[in-house]
Structure formats: C-alpha cells, structure tokens
Amino acid sequence: MENRKKTVLIVDDTKTNIDILLNLLSEKYDIVVALDGESALETVEENSVDLVLLDIMMPNIDGYEVCRRLKSNEKTLDIPVIFLTARDDEDSIEKAYKTGAIDYIRKPFKPIELLARINTQLRAKELIEHLNFISSYDEMTGICNRRKFFEISEKKFAQNRDGMYAVMIDIDNFKNINDNYGHPIGDMVIRLVAKTIASFVPEDAVFGRLGGEEFCIVCNYSSLSCVVENIEKIRESIEKLEIVSDSGESIKFTISEGVAKVSDEIKNLDELLKYADKALYEAKGLGRNRVVFR
Ligand SMILES: [Mg+2]
Numbered sequence: 001m002e003n004r005k006k007t008v009l010i011v012d013d014t015k016t017n018i019d020i021l022l023n024l025l026s027e028k029y030d031i032v033v034a035l036d037g038e039s040a041l042e043t044v045e046e047n048s049v050d051l052v053l054l055d056i057m058m059p060n061i062d063g064y065e066v067c068r069r070l071k072s073n074e075k076t077l078d079i080p081v082i083f084l085t086a087r088d089d090e091d092s093i094e095k096a097y098k099t100g101a102i103d104y105i106r107k108p109f110k111p112i113e114l115l116a117r118i119n120t121q122l123r124a125k126e127l128i129e130h131l132n133f134i135s136s137y138d139e140m141t142g143i144c145n146r147r148k149f150f151e152i153s154e155k156k157f158a159q160n161r162d163g164m165y166a167v168m169i170d171i172d173n174f175k176n177i178n179d180n181y182g183h184p185i186g187d188m189v190i191r192l193v194a195k196t197i198a199s200f201v202p203e204d205a206v207f208g209r210l211g212g213e214e215f216c217i218v219c220n221y222s223s224l225s226c227v228v229e230n231i232e233k234i235r236e237s238i239e240k241l242e243i244v245s246d247s248g249e250s251i252k253f254t255i256s257e258g259v260a261k262v263s264d265e266i267k268n269l270d271e272l273l274k275y276a277d278k279a280l281y282e283a284k285g286l287g288r289n290r291v292v293f294r
Helices: 015-025 037-046 063-071 090-098 111-134 146-159 174-181 183-198 224-240 269-285
Strands: 007-011 030-034 051-054 081-085 103-106 164-171 206-211 214-220 255-261 291-293
Touching (some): 007 015, 015 111, 030 037, 037 051, 037 063, 051 063, 051 111, 081 090, 081 111, 146 206, 146 269, 164 174, 164 183, 164 269, 183 214, 214 269, 224 255, 255 269, 269 291
Parallel strands (some): 007 030, 007 051, 051 081, 081 103, 255 291
Antiparallel strands (some): 164 214, 164 255, 206 214
C-alpha cells in the first residue's frame, strides 16, 4: 500500500483552534486549512484530501451543510469527515452522523485520542481503497478484470450504444505456450499482449481481461475503417513480438480477434459480446492469427 503522507483538511473559523491542530498534526500529515464552509468545499475540489476535520458553528455555510454537500458529490463522498466541535448535545451529535460524519469528537479534545481516531479512519479508508482496487483490476496485467469490465461496459451500452463495437481477443494456442515453456513464460505473454493492446485502445474505450488468455474491448468508434485499422494493427504488432526463453529460444505468439458491431437486433451487451465471440471462433476456425468481422 502507498506510503505517501496523507492530507488532512482542517475547517474552522477560529484561528486559535487551527493553530492548536496545526501543532498537533503537521508533523504526521500534510495539512490544508479552510476558514469557512465555502472555501472548504473549494479546497476539497482542488486538493486530494484524505480526511476532513470539520467544525460545526461557522458563518454562512455551517459544518452540517459542508458535510452534506461532500457526501452528495460523487467525487468527495468517500472522504471521511470527523466533526470536531464544542457542541455536545445529543441532537447535534445525531445530526452530524445523519449528514454523513464518520466520527464526532468534542472540544476540548485529548490530543492522543484525536490522533488515534484520525489514524483509524485513514487506515480504514486505505483498506477500502485497496479492496476496491483488487476487486476491480486484474493483478497480472493491471487492466480491468471481468467484473469491472462488465460494470463499465454495461453502463456504456445503456448510455450510448450508437456505433458501439465489441472486439473479442484470444491468444492463439495459449495452452501450448504454457505446456512447452512453463507458466512464467505464459504469464509474460499475457502481460505483453495486454500491454500491446492497451497501447492501441482509445481512452474512452473499455478494455478488460475476461479470463485466462481472453480479452475484450468495447468502444464507440465513429467509423468502421477506424476499427479495421486499429484491430489489424493490434494483430500485426503482436505477431512481431518475441520473448527469448532462458535457453535462448525465440518464442512467438499470435492472437485472433472477433469484431461485432451493434445493430437493431442486439438488445444488450451480452448479445453484442456473443456476436463478437462467434466472430472470434470463426477466426480460430480459419487458421488463427486473423480478424473476423460480423
Ligand atoms: Mg466555529
């Protein structure tokens, strides 16, 4: 897990409170400060903030409103908010948790307790981010795993299916590579193929490893020629690659690709992928190392 210094945003309209917190926290964390609600929201937009320490009583936008807005913005809703306030009545505490606070600490606070509670929330956030990452990305190649691939491309299909293409890609005779040269070489081939394909995939496309030696691209291309050009280039580039084994042997490998375009009869992403899969099998049947369009 990453070891960069975490950034804590202190939001308080009282300068002396800020000074106390700066003294306590600035050695361990990068600190940004906001003296009112508006600038707190701006600061969160402009900086990568890991945690917010939030006062309640402030002029204009109070702490509750700041928290509510942070939690209703997709970009900031995962940032833990700890209220730090002199208010200690139950209503205030309840309201803080209801607006999305993760913790509530009363002023005057005990420094050790504040530090421990900040640290707990930062650790929890880091673990959640790590779990999100490993549940979404393929460990071997770093590209989307099957789950993430379907999540994004189904959303894409629902938003705008016009001119959508699916490209199903499979490494030819991959079992032979593993059998003849061993799994470490097989893994190298998978990584190299993923990296090569990724270099051709436009930013707005979805590219994932569906399993084993199978990959898929889903994209909205403006013209068929654009697809043909890129798909052929991917195949050619991989054909030119080479891995040299420990014994000095040159290992070559190829891919087959099946391309399908969305049409009126295709109702969902699964159907589009099925057509691309059929095209891929045709490519295999025709002798591999080729592209088939449907
Ligand atoms: Mg205040």
